[in-house]
Structure formats: structure tokens, C-alpha cells
Amino acid sequence: MHVAKELPLRILTHNIRYATSSPFKGERPWADRVQPLLNELRYNTRHLESLICLQEVLHNQLVDILAGLNSKQQPDKAWEYIGVGRDDGCEAGEYSPIFYQPSIWQLQHWETVWLSETPSVPSKSWDAASIRIMTIGVFTHRASRRTILAMNTHLDDQGSRSRFEAAHIILRKMEEYRTGPAFGRTISGVFLAGDFNSQEEQEAYTVLTAPESPLADAAKLVNPGEHYGNYKTWTGFGYEGQEPSRIDYILLESTADKVLSYGRQPWKAEGYAVLANRFDDGVFNSDHRAVVIDVVLCD
Template structure:
């Protein structure tokens, strides 16, 4: 049972760009970007203990760097941050992760799973016109103080296959509906989907996820005067494709889920040092679960 009338939650999502050995024009190696990324994650979650960090394109060595950076007291039994997620290529450590980081002292993890966005969702695989294996990471978290339960999803859809993006969106909606009808459905207070959809507003995945009524875009739920920063979320390290908004925080359906969006921002990814910390910008949504 809820013990507080309102629960503030911050969701940060960022495609951090995998640690490639062949950098693009304008791209610096992960070793030069790593501390900048850690500084960003620490700064934007420092004053909201209920934060979730949702990342994409994370290789295992990057995952270990981020976990170590967020938990500087090595060996401590009470690590400040933990994560859920697996490498998409083998379900263990190979390939990119789409992890969700959370504070165990704040959130109790009830259940989590990785679902492959393919015709065989229980094992590493790709289908349709996908260029790469794609996954969604799903977790059910209960707030230790208020008792509110949140269904959290983090994904990175394919950058090449339009049909695979559409089918992936349908799988994600089906999973959300399944959780709503399942053992946790009676007490899920709020649902969010974060990630890089590789889909603009007029394209298939975004249209399916938001046009169905299952999810709503935090960008559109907040008063325009409360938005901060950029609108586009892709930088291309200063080169490449035209800027676009393809990174999102989407919120679950109405009904017993009562979200208020207090703030929305797309944060800078480069400062006076000239180093882009990624070819995407972080999206930060400040949310409140209300009774």
C-alpha cells in the first residue's frame, strides 16, 4: 500500500555509443569518453535517489566501467548501484547490452527478463529485415518506502529494418499488456519504456507504440515552457546524418497509472573540451507517480 501521496522518479536514457576500434570522424575512443559519461550519469542522478539509468549500445567492458564508476567503493557489500541486463548476442556477456541501472537501497527488484525482438523471443535471434540482434530489458521494481511498483523497459530498435522495428514495437506492447494482466498487474503503479527507437514521430515504431494508446511521449506530456535543452537527440559526432529525435521516455497507459511529467530535457553531449561523450544526447524525464 502506498505510504506517500506522490513519488518523484527520474528516468535518464542514453545511447552511449559502443566502444568501437574504428572511430567515426569526430569520435574519440571510449577511454577518452568514459569519464565524461560517468560524470553525466552521476550529475543527473545525484539528487534523485529514485532514478533509473537506461543505456543502449553498452559492451561488457563499458558496462563494467560504468558499474565501477558508479560504485567507487570496491568490495563493499552495499553497492550503491546495480543493473539488470545481458549481452544480446548470447544472453550473457557477448554483444551490446540495454541495461537498467537502479539503486537497490531504494528499489527492490521483483523480477527481470530479457526478451529478443524476433520471432523467437526467448533466445538470441533476429528476424524480418533486422540488421542486428535486438532486445528489450524488462524489470519490475517496488519502491521500498512508498510501496509503489514500477514496470521498467529499456530497448534499442534496429537502425536498418523498418519491419523489424514495427514488429519489435508490437512485441514490446504485448509484453506490457502481459505484465498488466499477470501476477504484478494488480499493483503496478506506473510503466515506462526508455530507449533508442531509431524511429521518428512519423515512422512505424513510434506510431505503433504511441498510436495504440499503450504509451505516451513525455516530450508531449510536459508543457513546452518546461522543456530544457535540445529537441533532437542525435549528434553524429558533429557529422553524418541529419539531426533527429529518436530517443524517448514513453509512459504507460492511463487507468490506475497516474503519471505527471514535471520536466523534460535533452542534455548537451559536448562542452568546451570539444569531446562528444556519445553520438546521442541523454534524455532526462522528471516524473511523479500520483495517487
């Protein structure tokens, strides 16, 4: 059987803003935001094999998104998701789900890790204001038989130490998969997506992209002159009294100046974009903008 040497892939991450019952000034209810968000997800995944990572998703939003993605989809291209609510490990609280198409991706394994001192149970530690999680999935591409370790997270918005410790948990978990007997020999590449609540000079970003880390910011792997769209990823709804900032990222395993233990560069980054979150109708689909990358998983 011929196996493709390279696998083109689109990865999209977006903090969609939870469906609050008390909207901020400038924020519209979820019922007004859901369709623009679905349009974004459908359009950006229509013709490319994709994985979607979302944050701040309550269960009712998860149901709406899954139904919306599948309402215009052929049955053999249906979407499913992995993830749980962070508060109880079932349906309570925010999810950080990963959406995938089973006809394209074979799910080998998945788990939720709580970013705390007790990572196997719903919990928070250090100075975290909220319970925080990471969703992990091992996916094998059915056509090429290439396997990807996908990680999606949402770090704390208030606790600096929590973000610092969570970044180290993430790196340890990645190493566990990379070197473990179950998947270590089969994983072709790893990515981490999410809302880090950390700017480039702050704790989570600096830990996750440090020289000794195997991860690198996808934005830095694409010529800045070729970036599409915006730079900043958090905008608010226009009345928060804070400047927009860049806190949402997709990190890829390895860069040219990092030498991995298995001696090769897994990814080639070909495109980077930060999408708009408001158009002519004036409705913000979220207080964050989506980040989209086009990559090739190399041989």
C-alpha cells in the same frame, strides 16, 4: 505504516555509443569518453531517486560504468544493473541495461526479450540488421512500496519492418505484465525508454504512441516552453552527412486523452530535458544526447 501517496522519480536514458575499435571521424575512443559520461550520470542522479537506462553498452563499458558510479558512492547507495549481452544472452554483444540502487529499489523480477519471432532466445527476424532486445524489470520502491514496470530497448537502425514488429512485441509484453497474475495487481506505473531509431512520423513511434496504445511520449506531456536543453537526440560526431534527429524517447503509460482499463492516470510528468553531449573540450561523450524526465508516480 504510512505509505506515500506520490513518488517523485527521475528517469534517464542514453545511447552511449559502443566502444568501437574503429572510431568515426570526430569520435574519440571509449577511454576518452567514459569520464564525461560518468559525470553526466552521477550529476543527474545525485539527489533524486532515479533509474538509468542505457543502450549500446558492451561488457567492458558496463564494467567501467558500474565501477565509476560506485567509486563516488556510499556503500549503502551502491548501484547494480539488470541486462545481458544481446548476442548470446550472457556477455557477448550490446547490452540495454537498467541501473538501479538496491537500497532504494527492490528488484522483484527481470528478463530479456529478443525482439524477433523467437523472443526467448538470441535471434533476429524480418529485415533486422542486428539482434535487438528489450530489458524488463519489475522494481518496488522500498519506502513507498510502489511498484514500477521498467522497459529499456534499442530498435534496429535499418529494418523498418523489424521496428514495426518490435513495437508490437513491446506492447504485447507490457500487456502481459499488466494483466498477468504475478504483477498485474501490484504495478503502479509503466515506462519504456530507449533508442527507437524511429522519428515521430515513422513506424515504431507511431505504433507505440497510437491512440490505442497505453503509452505516450513524455515530451508531449510537458509544456514545450518548459523543456530544457535540446530537441534532437541523435547528433552523430559531426561528419556523418546526416541531419541530427529525434530518435530517443521515454514513453509513459497513459495520457489524459487515453482511458486505461484500470481507470486512472499513473504518471504526472513535471520536467523534460535533452542534455548536451559535448562541451568546451570538444569531446562528444556519445553520438546521442541523453533524455531525462522528472515524473511523479501518482496515487
